[in-house]
Amino acid sequence: GAVVSQHPSWVICKSGTSVKIECRSLDFQATTMFWYRQFPKQSLMLMATSNEGSKATYEQGVEKDKFLINHASLTLSTLTVTSAHPEDSSFYICSARELAGGVYEQYFGPGTRLTVT
Amino acid sequence: GENVEQHPSTLSVQEGDSAVIKCTYSDSASNYFPWYKQELGKRPQLIIDIRSNVGEKKDQRIAVTLNKTAKHFSLHITETQPEDSAVYFCAAIKAAGNKLTFGGGTRVLVKP
Numbered sequence: 001g002a003v004v005s006q007h008p009s010w011v012i013c014k015s016g017t018s019v020k021i022e023c024r025s026l027d028f029q030a031t032t033m034f035w036y037r038q039f040p041k042q043s044l045m046l047m048a049t050s051n052e053g054s055k056a057t058y059e060q061g062v063e064k065d066k067f068l069i070n071h072a073s074l075t076l077s078t079l080t081v082t083s084a085h086p087e088d089s090s091f092y093i094c095s096a097r098e099l100a101g102g103v104y105e106q107y108f109g110p111g112t113r114l115t116v117t
Numbered sequence: 118g119e120n121v122e123q124h125p126s127t128l129s130v131q132e133g134d135s136a137v138i139k140c141t142y143s144d145s146a147s148n149y150f151p152w153y154k155q156e157l158g159k160r161p162q163l164i165i166d167i168r169s170n171v172g173e174k175k176d177q178r179i180a181v182t183l184n185k186t187a188k189h190f191s192l193h194i195t196e197t198q199p200e201d202s203a204v205y206f207c208a209a210i211k212a213a214g215n216k217l218t219f220g221g222g223t224r225v226l227v228k229p
Contacts, residue, residue, distance in 0.1 A: 034216065043206060043222045044161070093160060103149050103168065104210070106217055108160040 002028045004096045006109030013084055014117055020080045021112045023094030029074035030096035034106070035067075038091045050077040084116040119144040121209050123220025130197050131228055138223045140207035141189040147209040150190050151217070152181060155204045164205075165192070197227045 003026040013019050023033055031052045036044040048069050049057040056069035068080040077096075081088055093111040097104045120143040130136050142150075148169035153161035167174045167181045167190065174181050178197075183190040194201055207220040 041224075043219050046216055049216060091158075105151070105163070105166075107163070108153075110160045111158070113158070 002026075002096070002098050002105075002107045004094065004107045004109040006094055006112055008112060009110060010113040010115075012115045012117060015085055016083055018080055018082045019084055019114060020078055021092055021094075021114075023077045023079070023096070023109050025075045025096040025098075025107075028096070028098050030077075030098065031074060032097045032104075033071060033077040034095045034097070035069060035077075035079050036093045036095065038093060038111075040091075044093065047079075081114065084114070086116045089114055089116045119147055119209055119211075119218040121207060121218045121220040123207050123223055125223060126221060127224045127226070129226045129228060132197060132199060134197055136192075136194040136197050136201070136225055136227075138192045138205055138207065138225075139189060140191070140209075140220045141187075142209040142218075143188065144209070144211065145185075145188065146211045147218075149210045150181070150183060151208050151210075152192050153206045153208065155206065155222075157203075161206060194225075197225075199227050199229050201225060202227045 005024045007022045033050040035047045038044050047062045050069045050071040052071045058064045071077040091111050094109040095106045097106050123140045151166035154164045155161040165179050165181050167183050178195045180193040204222045204224050206222050208217040210217045
């Protein structure tokens with residue numbers, strides 16, 4: 001299957017600082033990428049849909065000014081958590097969509113564990 | 118929007134026994150149903166999927182069934198092994214739609 005990478009794999013930052021997470025599709029072009037947040041022992045919660053060359057679409061309750069998404073190319077989307085607070089500590093996972101057999105299949109990155117102190 | 122419910126939330130089985138996880142969905146237009154396995158601290162991995170024009174699909178010890186009329190689909194794992202221990206997520210999507218909707222997950226523990 002297709003490969004999606006994510007960087008960094010883990011990061012610790014202080015409250016009030018910003019953190020940028022990168023998501024790359026390594027062997028295919030992804031016009032659409034997704035960003036999820038996952039709290040311990042919970043399901044994946046979609047935060048936003050990132051579309052190449054246009055603004056991201058945010059899910060209800062997700063602050064777009066806090067979670068900045070940029071999808072500047074067909075292989076790269078970035079999520080910047082601005083003015084991070086301890087409650088932003090979570091596992092952030094991106095995924096990229098590939099058209100296969102007439103259906104879009106999603107492949108996930110390895111995730112980024114963010115800890116805000 | 119789509120709503121996917123998954124049961125049970127936890128499942129403990131003896132090695133060698135079968136495990137069954139059930140999901141229901143609300144949007145009759147959904148027509149692609151993937152299953153993901155997630156080990157602790159790792160990414161979800163697609164293990165099997167089924168499209169709406171098929172009622173059942175099997176891949177070695179894993180099988181998935183789909184009942185479109187009842188809007189439910191199930192994952193069956195036979196001859197379970199300790200390495201099957203993980204969290205499993207079902208999901209649903211419309212082919213023309215944009216985003217996967219995940220179930221709440223099932224934590225499976227296979228006891229040796």
